[in-house]
Amino acid sequence: MNNKEKAFTAEQEQMARFAKALGHPVRIAILDLLASQACCYHGDMSxxxxxxxxxxxxxxxxxxxxxxxxxxxxxxxxxxxxxxxxWNKARSMFTELFRDIEGNSYVCR
Amino acid sequence: MNNKEKAFTAEQEQMARFAKALGHPVRIAILDLLASQACCYHGDMSxxxxxxxxxxxxxxxxxxxxxxxxxxxxxxxxxxxxxxxxWNKARSMFTELFRDIEGNSYVCR
DNA sequence: CATGTTGTTCGCAAAATTACGAATAATAAT
DNA sequence: ATTATTATTCGTAATTTTGCGAACAACATG
Incomplete structure (x- = not known):
């Protein structure tokens, strides 16, 4: 645990940033509304x-x-x-992460 | 903003929970390591x-x-x-959210 | 010009997150 | 039995997040 000079990659930082933004029920609810296109206005969401x-x-x-x-x-x-x-960028980053782990042949017992 | 009796759906809560867990560079780095199967041990990650x-x-x-x-x-x-x-559950939930918004015909100008 | 509508910003408080080193626990090795 | 290894838990501190109502800004309407 001495080689601590290396921080995180820009990808990791960006990925965490996107995920963090999605990490609250209110914000998921907002996106659900936008997805259903039921509304797009602050007042309606409120x-x-x-x-x-x-x-x-x-x-x-x-x-x-x-x-x-x-x-x-x-x-x-x-x-x-x-x-x-x-959004597309986020989608592709999440997809990549899930794909990488999906394709991981390592299995724990 | 009077109809506040309704909280969030279980799906929204679960989605936010998964996303929140992914919302930090260290945790993304951990998952990247697990994806690359370079290691699976605490000491190695450290x-x-x-x-x-x-x-x-x-x-x-x-x-x-x-x-x-x-x-x-x-x-x-x-x-x-x-x-x-x-992990599969999380993957399908994220995929669904991204798909729902992708398929949304509403476009802003 | 006074009023109403819409949404943000401010000020504040409570709670959660992040981080570290020290202390601890569990097990293996000497 | 003492010591070394591995990882968690404890204690603490700094920062961030979350949440609300009040105050504010921008614009339209009477």
Missing amino acids: EVIPVAKSTLSQHLSELKDAGLIQGTLTLPSIKYCINREN | EVIPVAKSTLSQHLSELKDAGLIQGTLTLPSIKYCINREN
């Missing part, structure tokens, strides 16, 4: 997701900061939607 | 991943608590490996 508006804003910001969603001002409201580019 | 042993233990515990890995005592060390059953 009626369905059981948290205060300010808390919802924070979770939306975190998804935005992670790059997974984006917001467009559509007065008088704000329309949120998936950031396709980064 | 030489590659730049954190104190006790910290590594904590991260291993979190992956264990989330059900993603399991440890088998193989004296004098401990052999860690993927929990296939739960």
Whole structure:
């Protein structure tokens, strides 16, 4: 445990960042709503997701900061939607991780 | 924002739990090691991943608590490996989320 | 211009996460 | 029995996350 000079790869950092953004029920609920396209507006989400508006804003910001969603001002409201580019990036990274482990021939007993 | 009686679905909670477990570079590094089957032992990981042993233990515990890995005592060390059953469950849940959003015809401008 | 609507930011508090070294436990080796 | 090896748990501290209501900003409406 002496060779500690090496940190994590950019891929590992990015992967963890995406996963962390997905790591809360409110944020999964937001993405579920966006997936069902039932709505894309803050106000609509606020009626369905059981948290205060300010808390919802924070979770939306975190998804935005992670790059997974984006917001467009559509007065008088704000329309949120998936950031396709980064979402695809996340999808491929998760897929790769799952594939790598799936293809792992090592089996524990 | 009055209909707050409904919490999150079990699926959403489970999804968030898996994602949260993946939400740290150390834990991604652990899984990368398990994927490469380069090693499965705490001591080996400790030489590659730049954190104190006790910290590594904590991260291993979190992956264990989330059900993603399991440890088998193989004296004098401990052999860690993927929990296939739960890993497959996680994979299918992530795949589903990505598929749902991929198939979403709603496009923002 | 006063009011209402929509959503963010601020201020704060509670809880969880992250990290480390020291202490501990369990087992093997001398 | 003492010592060495391996990994976890304990104790502690710093940081981050989560959550809420109040205050605020931006714009539309009466």
